[in-house]
Amino acid sequence: MSSTPITLRPRAEGLAAPLPPLLAEASQLARGVALGEHGRRRPGVGDAFWQYRAAQPGDPARLIDWRRSARSDTHFVAEKEWQAAQSVVFWVNRAQSMQFSSDRNLPTKADRAALLSLAACVLLVSAGERVGLTDMGLRPMRGEMQLGRIADHLTAARGEDYGVPDTNILPRYSRAVFVSDFLTDPAPVEAALATAADRGVKGVLLQVLDPAEEAFPYDGRTVFHSVGGTVEYETRKAGELRERYLARLARRKEQLAAMAELTGWRYHTHHTGDSAASALLWLHTALEGRR
Template sequence: MITPADLRARAEALAGPLPPLLAAAEHLATTVLLGEHGRRRPGMGDEFWQYRPAQAGDEMRMVDWRRSARSDIHFVREKEWQAAQSVVIWVDRGQSMQFASSDTLQTKSLVARTIALATAVLLTRGGERVGLADNSLPPRSGELQLLRLAEALSQDDETTEYGAPETRGMIAHSRAVFLSDFLGDISPARAALTKAADKGVKGALVQVLDPAEEAFPYDGRTIFESVGGTIRFETQKARDLRDRYLDRLAERKEELRSLARLTGWQYEVHHTDHSATAALLWLYQAMDRVH
């Protein structure tokens, strides 16, 4: 039989590596909302939400006669929707996400992971079930699940240059969140969202970019090398590439935006030199918009 001391030791061993990421996510989450996840909509539940005028088709048993007695019309008492939803998260762990153009900036990977875990904090504390899209951690609720998520998101990166969105953990008619720079081959993202649409899964894409990837501030002789070292290109006139690069980046953004629109998802760009609070607030609200 396990003793309280053994249990505490195991818990401390589990939580030991996690505080930096989890603490950052907790802090970020508190800047967006204190309290429950905003699910303010009518539906099945126990909590009163609002009164509304009775409409054709409403049954007489739905009318609140006490409230209606104070008016010339009948009112229906609506409950607040409280059904827990399952949300799966995928964060790109490809080598490209380790890029940071300055020592003063966090890597795209760290920013994406922090936003992902902060989103999980908000959703979990709102009663939702959260897991990982690769099926390694099925959606569950509770504080222990946050520790599991923090542990999973703290693991080492993939050896591939660019990650591919996972869909194995998607549950029909659930929701999903993908965070990546989406700078590699777009085919995996297109396939993942198509599969999601077939399952009735809606969600949000967050494209995380370093400011240098957005502005291309390079001039003269420049050696471009991927983080994983698999791609290397040298030029004497980097500025001559700027317009073509920016055109390609704009095309990629439009591809992602169109893909999201066609599959019922939301799309947003976040730059690592901007406050993560704005990205988290957008993502938090997007989870309500994709119901």
């Protein structure tokens, strides 16, 4: 099953519809959410009162709250909380390796990754958040037009065999979602998470796998080749590879989980044979910071 911008958007909205509006809550942002604007619990420009503090040398007289100061021998400044809409940025692996499906009745990994990512964006935008893709070349934005841009971008073909996380657009203190099979070299993922940590970005690693990649149901003579055709391996005893393959897959999952834990991210595996709604619900709770 392949996607086009016309078909992907309605399916994503249909998947998102049963869930409550998603309010992306970053741990570095303070409580209080109004119309998609989140206080960062730091003094700055905003409408919401944060706290009174004693006036300090150099504070302009216009900042003094004279009503509060009249009740004390000390002058007080009424600080406002710096507010900004939360940005949630997605990296969605759309390389050739993600075009794999072991059964014609199953979506490709790329199709499921695109559907889940756009459905999450629909929920975020409905909550007033800014969303974007790391490789769109545009800063995260709100609104219906942005959802259309994202749908167009998610259905564009990519030529490379394997994809690596893109951190070109990753605003400081934003949230991020990396969606991929994560079956290639984990070093670029580790580097991307280090970059995110340096920018105060927390987020989610969502691993999308085909059921056959989890079970390795192959036996006898088998030819394995990459979707892009650049790698090929033939064996007459595929069944003898199963134990080693499953062990390596388990180690890869452990690596991803450890990297996520180290950087304060969340990690989850989703299979294309499972309900897309359940994966979106997990993503919903992960972005909200609930465990």
